[in-house]
């Protein structure tokens with residue numbers, strides 16, 4: 001038992017553990033169903049797993065969005081209760097942002113808490129010009145590989161998100 005947290009891309013062997021983690025963290029199955037729908041539709045670009053001794057303790061999903069430039073939607077993000085407040089979600093985000101940057105994506109959009117996501121550079125003002133069902137103060141964007149190529153237009157999460165209740 002090393003206790004060391006390893007960050008890596010998900011593999012098919014992780015799928016049951018990811019379902020279990022998401023269902024426990026959100027106390028419902030909607031987010032786990034969403035990730036499975038994204039995989040099935042080919043819209044999951046990558047999922048980042050945090051693992052301790054080969055057990056999945058954290059997860060972040062990045063999916064293809066419809067946008068005026070190559071953009072990813074971030075979420076769901078979850079860490080198992082026993083491993084919270086130790087920086088696991090922050091490290092998952094740093095891993096995911098670096099991967100998205102390396103793969104030449106131009107933006108990541110997220111709907112979430114400004115105080116948390118603001119730490120990684122997400123800003124509501126960057127998302128404000130874009131039409132989305134999630135438009136509002138909690139809808140944020142992060143530019144990758146330079147400034148956003150456009151400041152307005154329509155951005156939509158992958159169709160799998162349509163089944164998720166708020």
Ligand SMILES: CC(C)(COP(=O)(O)OP(=O)(O)OC[C@H]1O[C@@H](n2cnc3c(N)ncnc32)[C@H](O)[C@@H]1OP(=O)(O)O)[C@@H](O)C(=O)NCCC(=O)NCCS
Pocket residue numbers: 025026075076077078079080083084085086087088089090091112113116
């Ligand atoms: C939100 C969550 C992923 C944070 O994971 P974590 O590994 O504890 O996060 P980190 O240790 O990197 O950062 C902790 C900080 O996150 C922030 N945070 C924790 N829970 C939060 C929440 N529900 N909303 C917003 N910010 C939150 C706090 O500022 C916290 O700071 P603190 O440790 O000083 O109290 C985890 O609490 C979780 O899985 N919650 C249930 C699922 C969820 O709400 N996911 C986010 C929406 S997609």
